[in-house]
Amino acid sequence: MRNEQAFLEYVQGGGQVETTDWMPDDYRAKLVKFIEMHGNSELMGVLPEREWILRAPTLQRKLALTAKVQDEVGHAQLIYRVVEDLGKPRDQCLADLVDGKAKFHNVFHYPTKTWGDVGVIAWLVDAAAIISQKALLKCSYAPYARIMKKICWEESFHILHGRDVILAMVTGTPEQFELVQEALNRWWGPLMQFHGNPIPKEDDPMYIWRIKSQGNEEARQQFLEGYVPQIWELGLTVPDPNLQRNVDGVWEYSEPDWDELKHVVTGHGPRTEDRLAFRRHFLDQERWVRDAVLAA
Amino acid sequence: MNELLLGLADDELVIGWRDSEWTGIAPVLEEDVAFSSIAQNEIGHARAVYQLLADDADVLAFDRSPEAYRCAPLVELRLLDWAHTIARRWLYEVADEIRITALMEDVPLAAKINREEAYHRMHAEMWHDRLRDEQRFREAVQELWPYALGVVESDQRAELSARVGLDEVAPVERGAHTDELAELWEEMTMVRRSAPAGAQW
Amino acid sequence: MIWEVFRQERKGQPFEHAGSVVAPDAEFAEAWAREQYGRRGESIGLWLVPRDAIHDVEDWADEFDLKYRRVDGYSIKARLKEARERAAARAR
Numbered sequence: 013m014r015n016e017q018a019f020l021e022y023v024q025g026g027g028q029v030e031t032t033d034w035m036p037d038d039y040r041a042k043l044v045k046f047i048e049m050h051g052n053s054e055l056m057g058v059l060p061e062r063e064w065i066l067r068a069p070t071l072q073r074k075l076a077l078t079a080k081v082q083d084e085v086g087h088a089q090l091i092y093r094v095v096e097d098l099g100k101p102r103d104q105c106l107a108d109l110v111d112g113k114a115k116f117h118n119v120f121h122y123p124t125k126t127w128g129d130v131g132v133i134a135w136l137v138d139a140a141a142i143i144s145q146k147a148l149l150k151c152s153y154a155p156y157a158r159i160m161k162k163i164c165w166e167e168s169f170h171i172l173h174g175r176d177v178i179l180a181m182v183t184g185t186p187e188q189f190e191l192v193q194e195a196l197n198r199w200w201g202p203l204m205q206f207h208g209n210p211i212p213k214e215d216d217p218m219y220i221w222r223i224k225s226q227g228n229e230e231a232r233q234q235f236l237e238g239y240v241p242q243i244w245e246l247g248l249t250v251p252d253p254n255l256q257r258n259v260d261g262v263w264e265y266s267e268p269d270w271d272e273l274k275h276v277v278t279g280h281g282p283r284t285e286d287r288l289a290f291r292r293h294f295l296d297q298e299r300w301v302r303d304a305v306l307a308a
Numbered sequence: 309m310n311e312l313l314l315g316l317a318d319d320e321l322v323i324g325w326r327d328s329e330w331t332g333i334a335p336v337l338e339e340d341v342a343f344s345s346i347a348q349n350e351i352g353h354a355r356a357v358y359q360l361l362a363d364d365a366d367v368l369a370f371d372r373s374p375e376a377y378r379c380a381p382l383v384e385l386r387l388l389d390w391a392h393t394i395a396r397r398w399l400y401e402v403a404d405e406i407r408i409t410a411l412m413e414d415v416p417l418a419a420k421i422n423r424e425e426a427y428h429r430m431h432a433e434m435w436h437d438r439l440r441d442e443q444r445f446r447e448a449v450q451e452l453w454p455y456a457l458g459v460v461e462s463d464q465r466a467e468l469s470a471r472v473g474l475d476e477v478a479p480v481e482r483g484a485h486t487d488e489l490a491e492l493w494e495e496m497t498m499v500r501r502s503a504p505a506g507a508q509w
Numbered sequence: 510m511i512w513e514v515f516r517q518e519r520k521g522q523p524f525e526h527a528g529s530v531v532a533p534d535a536e537f538a539e540a541w542a543r544e545q546y547g548r549r550g551e552s553i554g555l556w557l558v559p560r561d562a563i564h565d566v567e568d569w570a571d572e573f574d575l576k577y578r579r580v581d582g583y584s585i586k587a588r589l590k591e592a593r594e595r596a597a598a599r600a601r
Contacts, residue, residue: 068499070366071354086337184503300444301336304439
């Protein structure tokens, strides 16, 4: 079957594609870009969190946070392997990333300022991510769908850990409660932008090819439905006076700043440059190790 | 004995802390994952030994002043390049094996730690075999050798020397801390110190 | 070198393909696969196989109808109904 129309009907009918199957050039190109961005995001997501491994206030939190970040590095490994089998080598992906030629998710361009951020990221950013990741379990490209199983399984403890960190603080001192609220106030905007602008899924090529199985707005609604009640029940507020659930069960909210999203993912976030520079430094410094070790 | 155990725990805590600095930035992604497990194991060992010595492991881990830690200078060094990090890993594992097996007779926990350390040793040997001809690595081993001697007791140094294949030199002894420990301690305890003692996290 | 990783979750379970690691030799492949596919105790055994050692089989000829040797080649409903009716008639 080497016909784009037939392929489209095949994937839209739930058909699965393997690495050696024929696929339209457009499908392959979009797939690589999408999956590569995911890999880049896992790798860049490590950087805001790793500083807090060093500052974790108990041994248990240090271990849990290290394990969480370790999982993310592991996910990057799984994802880049999929991309490599599609034809783009890992070191090319990493080179494009540090050269600013490839994208990663908005949330990883922002600073972390306190231990409150650690809780908010593990609980809510990971929650937003897992909603997308669960939808990817149905990706038409089978090797990616398969690694998503392992990824989703590992992510399950991240959210629990995040919520536990938050709960300890909101039941601790007033200052600790404030740390959480303040972090939430800063992260709300990026969280609302995370799932992308509400392009109808029929117009989204990623959905058309069944690479994504859910529209952006659907994902965001799932996030709000799952997590706003959990936020409110702790006595925390969300910095959006228009946020409410209407009678149909649809969440209404202030329009996210789509310009900010675009600005950030094209490499202009508050911490984009110095994080890429940090990555580039270690990539360059340790090139000799890869040369010494990976030559079989 | 408590002095030896505290030295062991503090060594494991600090080297675990140092090794966890590589999470996310190791030279190869597969190694990043493996190395992070080693760091977590070290912290886990520290926690287990602290629990032999006190009710609350966190109090021992975080709530002493830098001078009160009994770690060897080797583990305190900030070594954010792979040659030095792996050189230290290898030297530390060889020294630690000597130290731990000596403790095993009196301390059952040491036997448990030793069984997990077997994987660390495999990992260190694997890297040592690969890098032994690399100049960067050999130089790093030479540089860190005096510090490695400080990890073990004086009557264990001949053994260490034999296993590493280097002649004994003047060791950098346990007891005095490097400047680096204070900076590490500052970062390690900053969040904990931001709330009153006994605060929950 | 790419090493395919097969893992066994529990005794008695088959080894299933889990993913792959890039490593120079079996020693590194083992060290790395142990952590990537077993750090949470999710595997009790691993098979590490260089990708090149895998002999891939993908095509099957199915030109002639060979349903006789598959379950879907049999439709017994109608005949079974008739056989039961005849047996019931004989019994009367």
